[in-house]
Amino acid sequence: xxxxxxxxxxxxxxxxxGMTVLQAAQAAGIRIPTLCYHPxxxxxxxxxxxxxxxxxxxxxxxxxTFKVREGMCVHTRSPRVRKARRTVVxxxxxxxxxxxxxxxxxxxxxxxxxxxxxxxREVRVKAEPPGxxxxxxxxxxxxxxxxxxxxxxxxxxxxxxxxxxxLRIKGRGYDxxxxxxxxxxxxxxxxxxxxxxINRCPTxxxxxKSHIGAVWAALEDPDTFTVxxxxxxxxxxxxxxLGMDPGKIVTGKMVAALRALGFDRVFDTDFTxxxxxxxxxxxxxxxxxxxxxxxxxxxxxxxxIKFIEHFYPDLLPNVSSCKSPQQMFGALAKTYFAQExxxxxxxxxxxxxMPCTAKKFEAARPEMNDSGYQDVDYVLTxxxxxxxxxxxxxxxxxxxxxxxxxxxxxxxxxxxxFGATGGVMEAxxxxxxxxxxxxKLEDIDIHAVRGMQGVKEATVQVGNLELKAAVAHGLxxxxxxxxxxxxxxxxxxxxxxxxxxxxxxxxxxxxxPTSMEIRKSRAAxxxxxxxDLPIRRSHENPSxxxxxxxxxxxxxxxxxxxxLHTKYTPRTRRANQVATRE
Amino acid sequence: MAVQTLCxxxxxxxxxxxxxxGADPDSLIEILHAVQEEIGYLPCEVQExxxxxxxxxxxxxxxxxxxxxxxxxxxxGRHTVKVCQGTACYVRGGKRxxxxxxxxxxxxxxxxxxxxxxxxxxxxCVGACGLSPVMTVGDDVYERVKPTRVAExxxxxx
Ligand code: SF4
Ligand code: SF4
Ligand code: SF4
Ligand code: FES
Ligand code: FES
Numbered sequence: 001x002x003x004x005x006x007x008x009x010x011x012x013x014x015x016x017x018g019m020t021v022l023q024a025a026q027a028a029g030i031r032i033p034t035l036c037y038h039p040x041x042x043x044x045x046x047x048x049x050x051x052x053x054x055x056x057x058x059x060x061x062x063x064x065t066f067k068v069r070e071g072m073c074v075h076t077r078s079p080r081v082r083k084a085r086r087t088v089v090x091x092x093x094x095x096x097x098x099x100x101x102x103x104x105x106x107x108x109x110x111x112x113x114x115x116x117x118x119x120x121r122e123v124r125v126k127a128e129p130p131g132x133x134x135x136x137x138x139x140x141x142x143x144x145x146x147x148x149x150x151x152x153x154x155x156x157x158x159x160x161x162x163x164x165x166x167l168r169i170k171g172r173g174y175d176x177x178x179x180x181x182x183x184x185x186x187x188x189x190x191x192x193x194x195x196x197x198i199n200r201c202p203t204x205x206x207x208x209k210s211h212i213g214a215v216w217a218a219l220e221d222p223d224t225f226t227v228x229x230x231x232x233x234x235x236x237x238x239x240x241x242l243g244m245d246p247g248k249i250v251t252g253k254m255v256a257a258l259r260a261l262g263f264d265r266v267f268d269t270d271f272t273x274x275x276x277x278x279x280x281x282x283x284x285x286x287x288x289x290x291x292x293x294x295x296x297x298x299x300x301x302x303x304x305i306k307f308i309e310h311f312y313p314d315l316l317p318n319v320s321s322c323k324s325p326q327q328m329f330g331a332l333a334k335t336y337f338a339q340e341x342x343x344x345x346x347x348x349x350x351x352x353x354m355p356c357t358a359k360k361f362e363a364a365r366p367e368m369n370d371s372g373y374q375d376v377d378y379v380l381t382x383x384x385x386x387x388x389x390x391x392x393x394x395x396x397x398x399x400x401x402x403x404x405x406x407x408x409x410x411x412x413x414x415x416x417x418f419g420a421t422g423g424v425m426e427a428x429x430x431x432x433x434x435x436x437x438x439x440k441l442e443d444i445d446i447h448a449v450r451g452m453q454g455v456k457e458a459t460v461q462v463g464n465l466e467l468k469a470a471v472a473h474g475l476x477x478x479x480x481x482x483x484x485x486x487x488x489x490x491x492x493x494x495x496x497x498x499x500x501x502x503x504x505x506x507x508x509x510x511x512x513p514t515s516m517e518i519r520k521s522r523a524a525x526x527x528x529x530x531x532d533l534p535i536r537r538s539h540e541n542p543s544x545x546x547x548x549x550x551x552x553x554x555x556x557x558x559x560x561x562x563x564l565h566t567k568y569t570p571r572t573r574r575a576n577q578v579a580t581r582e
Numbered sequence: 583m584a585v586q587t588l589c590x591x592x593x594x595x596x597x598x599x600x601x602x603x604g605a606d607p608d609s610l611i612e613i614l615h616a617v618q619e620e621i622g623y624l625p626c627e628v629q630e631x632x633x634x635x636x637x638x639x640x641x642x643x644x645x646x647x648x649x650x651x652x653x654x655x656x657x658x659g660r661h662t663v664k665v666c667q668g669t670a671c672y673v674r675g676g677k678r679x680x681x682x683x684x685x686x687x688x689x690x691x692x693x694x695x696x697x698x699x700x701x702x703x704x705x706x707c708v709g710a711c712g713l714s715p716v717m718t719v720g721d722d723v724y725e726r727v728k729p730t731r732v733a734e735x736x737x738x739x740x
Contacts, residue, residue, distance in 0.1 A: 159639070168641025170648040181641035182626040574630065 006072040021063035021074055022050055032076050033085065033114055035092070036151035037064040038200050039515050040501070041160060044152050048088045049114065053078050060084050089114055095127040095174070097146050103204040108512050110202035111149060132177060137187030139364050140195060140209055140357040140508075145177050148205035154178060154197035161501060163476035164307065166190045167197065178205075190310060190573065192475070194303035194499045195357030195381075195508020208357045208509060211378040212388060218349040218378070219262040225348045227337070228263040229329045229408070230254060232270055233355040233419030233504035234382045236525035240518070241386030241511040242396040247521030249529050252401025257389050258353075259402055265337075268404045269352065270411030272325040272332065273418045273427070275547070276300060277538035279564055280322045280424075281432045282555035284494055288465065293317045295470075295485060295492035298424050300324040302362035303499030303508075305568065307475050312482055313570035321565040325418065326352050326359055327368050329408065330375030331563040336551045337408055349377045353385050355419070355507030358499065370563050381509025410543035413536030416529045421473035421503035422449035422456060423526070425496040429460055429469070431539045437463045444536055450527070452502060452520065455481050468492045474501040588627050595620050596628065600635050607636045610646055614653060623654045659694045659701040661739045663687070664718045668707030671714040675729070679715045680704065682729035686736060699739065 002017045008030050015024035020043065025032050036047035045065040052063045055073040060081065063074075075081060093115060100106050132145035152169065155178065159165045166189055169178050180189030198206045218224045239248040258266045284296050299305060299320040308315060323331070329352070334345040352359060356379075362368065363376040380388070389396055404410070414430055417423030426446045433441045448458035449469065454477035460467045470492050472478040478497045484490050500506045502519035505526060535541060552559050588596075599616045603609050613632060618624055624647055626640075633640040647653040665671075665680040680691075687695040687702055694701045710716045713725035717735075724735055 155641075165639030165641060168639070168645045170644060172649055181639070181644050182629075573634075 004068050004070050004072075006068050006070075006074060008074045009077055015068045017068070019068050021052060021054070021061075021066045021068055021072075024068050025063065025074070025076065030076060032063050033117060034064060035110060035114060035149065035202055036153065038153050038156075040200065041153060041156045044156065046150065046152050047092070049085060049092075051081060051084050051088065052076050053081050086118055086120065089118055089120060090123050091125065092149055093120065093123045094125045095129050096149075097129045103147070104207040104210075105204035109204060112203075127174075130174065130177070135179070135185050135187075136209065137185035138191065138193065138209065139187065139361040140193035141186055141191065141198060142207050142209050143179060143186055144205050144207070145179065146205075147203045148178050149203055150176055150178065151202060152178070153200045153202065154206055157196045157200045161474050161476055162192070162194060162196055162307075162499070163479045164190065164192055164194075166192075192303045192306040192310070192499065193358035193361040194475070196500060197508075198357065199508050199510065199512055199514050208381050208384070209360060210384060211351075211360070211380055212384050215351055215378050215380060215388070218351070223347060225343050226263045226351060227265045227267060227333050227348060228258050228351045228353060229267050229269040229272075229326070229333075230258070230353045231326070231355055231359075231419065231504060232273060232416045232423075232526065233507060233510070233522070234353050234385070235416075236419065236505060236522045236529065237355065237382050237510045238386060239396070241383055242389060244397065245521075246518045247525045249525050249532075250396075251529070252403070253396055253399045254353075254385075255404055256399045256402035257385075257394050257396060260394050260399075261388060261392065263351070265341075265405045265408075266402075267329070267333070267337075267408035268411050268415075269325045269329055270415035270418070271408045271541075271543060272328040273300075273415035274411055274538035274541045274544050275328055275332075275564070276322055276325050276418075276424075277414060277427050277431050278544060278548075278555045279328075279560060280320050281428050281435065281538075283320055283322065284428065284432060285436060286556065288493060295468075295490070295495045296320050298494075298496045299566075300418070300424060301358070301497065301499045301504070302356070303358035304475065304478065304497045306358065306361070306571075307478065307499065308482070309569055309571045310573055311479070312486065315482065315486065316568045316570060318485070319568060321567070323368075323564055323566045324359075324362060325415075326354065326379075327362065327375055327566070328564045330363070330368070331370045332547075333408065334371035334373050334375060335563060336547065340407060345371060345373055348373075350375065352376055352379045353382065354379050355382050355504045355510045356500070357381060357508045359509075367566060382507075383509060383511055386511070407543055407546065410541060411533075412538055412541050413530035413533040414538040415541075416533065417526055419504045420450070420523045420526045421498055422446075422451070422471045422496065423503060424498075425449045425458075425469055425471050425494065427538060428494065428496075429462075429467075430537045432467075433460070433462050434537065435539065436465070441537075449496075450523075452516065452523075465493075467494065469494045469496075471496045473498040473503050473506075475499055588631050592621060592628065593631055596631055596635070600632075605636055607638050607642075610636065610638070610643065611650075614643070614647060618653060623657045625655055629655075654701075656692070656701075657694055657698065659698050661699060661720050662701045662703060663736070664703045664705045664708075666706070666708055666710075666714065666716040667704045668711065668714075670707070670711035671716055674714045676715040678729050679717060679727055679732070682732045683717065683736075686732050700736065 013028040035049040036044045043064040045062045050063045051060040053075040129146040135143040155167045158167045235251040239250040297319045330350045333350045338345040360379045414427035456471040458469045472481045505522040506519045629643045630640045633643045687700045689695045
């Protein structure tokens with residue numbers, strides 16, 4: 001990379017050729033306010049908040065798209081820049097609803113903090129908000145287009161990161177609106193519910209469908225027995241939404257907070273993650289030894305499942321029939337646990353704490369009621385849980401740690417790594433190796449499947465089988481891999497796919513902001529949590545051994561099939577239609 | 583809104599156009615232009631079909647169609663009536679004129695009358711401010727139009 005020397009506000013700054021002015025300024029520690037720019041996405045140059053003055057240029061230029069040149073003199077603090085930036089922000093505010101106090105993003109909104117940062121006290125032009133209706137048709141994502149600043153981050157996210165391309169901007173100028181094609185309500189449009197757009201929306205224009213009210217109602221009803229499960233990725237991110245630095249493991253505090261909220265039992269989705277490894281591992285062994293359909297594709301990410309249902313319905317036979325850990329948990333809570341504890345499942349409400357908005361859709365899928373009831377009743381995102389903790393004034397940082405309850409609370413290191421891309425693969429390999437070979441796997445850290453590379457591959461010698469594995473996270477990466485599989489290439493046996501970048505730790509329900517750096521800290525915490533656990537292989541979990549002994553029989557038993565496995569729905573690429581089967 | 587499937591005649595017409603110009607997303611505007619020439623308008627099922635054929639997202643096609651006022655998603659009438667809503671016309675009765683035309687045609691702005699005779703649009707100033715309010719029918723310009731003259735003017739167009 002060749003070096004370029006520029007000056008910013010009179011200070012000499014060394015930049016790399018090809019960098020934008022914004023990147024050069026950030027590298028030198030000079031702040032330029034932005035709005036449409038997001039570090040995960042290609043720069044849009046749409047909002048003009050990042051304007052700077054460049055000597056020799058007639059007009060102010062957006063620093064997020066303008067490239068550095070040798071000898072360039074940039075001013076970020078000149079009177080012209082300051083005034084133009086204020087005007088731009090005032091114009092953004094001019095037709096924006098002024099109800100911050102009742103907005104889901106109050107406190108995390110970038111428009112709000114921009115207005116605060118610039119000390120905007122008066123908006124010189126005032127226009128009515130366009131008056132679009134709120135679209136709450138989706139199980140996962142709520143759109144409030146009046147709060148949209150047309151930054152296009154959601155469109156880029158849905159297109160570049162997820163390759164769903166479900167969102168578009170329609171019309172021009174004041175009439176522009178962002179939403180699904182042909183004005184379809186999001187609930188009936190092509191959308192996989194991943195919530196990545198929510199995570200990158202700077203304002204309250206995209207938010208999750210909240211279950212907070214329903215969960216309070218269940219908790220405050222003395223006749224309802226409330227059971228909660230927590231996904232692996234929540235424990236390494238919840239702290240962020242409660243004022244802590246990224247990368248803190250807060251498992252014990254999270255459990256204590258859930259008890260303080262009033263849940264009757266605090267269990268762990270990690271337990272059913274271990275169970276998933278047993279069922280999915282045996283399914284893989286079965287497919288490999290009986291000439292079944294290969295490669296086997298993982299099934300724990302509901303955004304990914306809806307993606308393959310829409311875009312690659314022909315590959316559905318490759319998808320593992322295992323339910324996700326969330327749904328396995330729900331089915332067992334209302335059968336096995338209800339039985340053990342003598343609780344009437346009709347009076348039980350199962351709540352999940354998830355890093356994911358697609359889990360809300362998954363819980364509502366009509367087939368997810370094998371316990372005889374809706375298996376999982378409510379799903380809260382990490383953000384929603386943090387909100388509830390704050391509502392009742394729990395001081396999270398000083399909270400004394402607590403442990404999960406039995407019998408659905410014990411788990412292993414193999415389960416906690418489900419939260420990171422490559423984790424399911426690594427956990428499955430730890431177990432499959434030992435089950436097939438009857439030998440101890442010496443080095444259980446399988447580094448080839450870790451890390452943030454979009455598509456990863458590994459070959460592992462398991463007995464006399466050379467097992468070929470691949471891992472993809474983010475649906476655009478998944479698409480690349482699937483196109484190869486569809487062409488019959490790769491020769492893979494097992495493929496792990498997670499809809500979200502970085503895996504669940506980068507899920508659409510995680511604290512905002514999320515960036516590459518933050519995803520890496522959460523991943524580091526997950527692998528630390530794995531190392532800290534006394535048991536690191538799913539098949540060694542005593543509670544898993546117990547549930548097979550007492551209730552399920554063995555992996556892939558009839559009972560397992562009934563409660564823990566599922567079927568998929570081929571859909572078309574046109575909107576949300578379900579493909580008609582001949 | 584349910585997304586309909588195309589009848590095969592229309593899809594054949596579109597196929598022929600794409601055949602001639604190549605299934606290249608860079609030619610989207612030209613393709614849409616030709617399709618509109620042939621079919622008359624671009625309803626969402628046509629947009630979706632074009633998107634499929636070019637291997638791009640339906641929203642990308644809709645973005646283009648909704649951006650250029652030349653494209654229309656509803657069938658056009660035989661004559662296009664445009665009522666000026668520029669500042670001069672607006673303050674000198676343009677708004678009432680628009681109401682009268684809309685009432686006469688039985689359709690709103692951007693829509694087409696049920697008998698397919700007229701499509702109604704608005705324009706922002708046609709440069710005849712001194713003679714406001716102004717309306718145009720096809721290439722004909724009518725100046726200082728009182729709402730009471732609307733029926734008489736439109737009667738000339740079949
Ligand atoms: S989106 Fe931001 S600025 Fe708009 S109401 Fe919500 S918090 Fe306030
Ligand atoms: S939830 Fe995911 S698929 Fe749906 S619009 Fe947002 S980014 Fe696209
Ligand atoms: S919905 Fe949010 S992310 Fe999408 S364009 Fe509007 S403000 Fe930006
Ligand atoms: S941040 Fe540069 S134009 Fe929006
Ligand atoms: S305002 Fe109507 S012609 Fe100018």
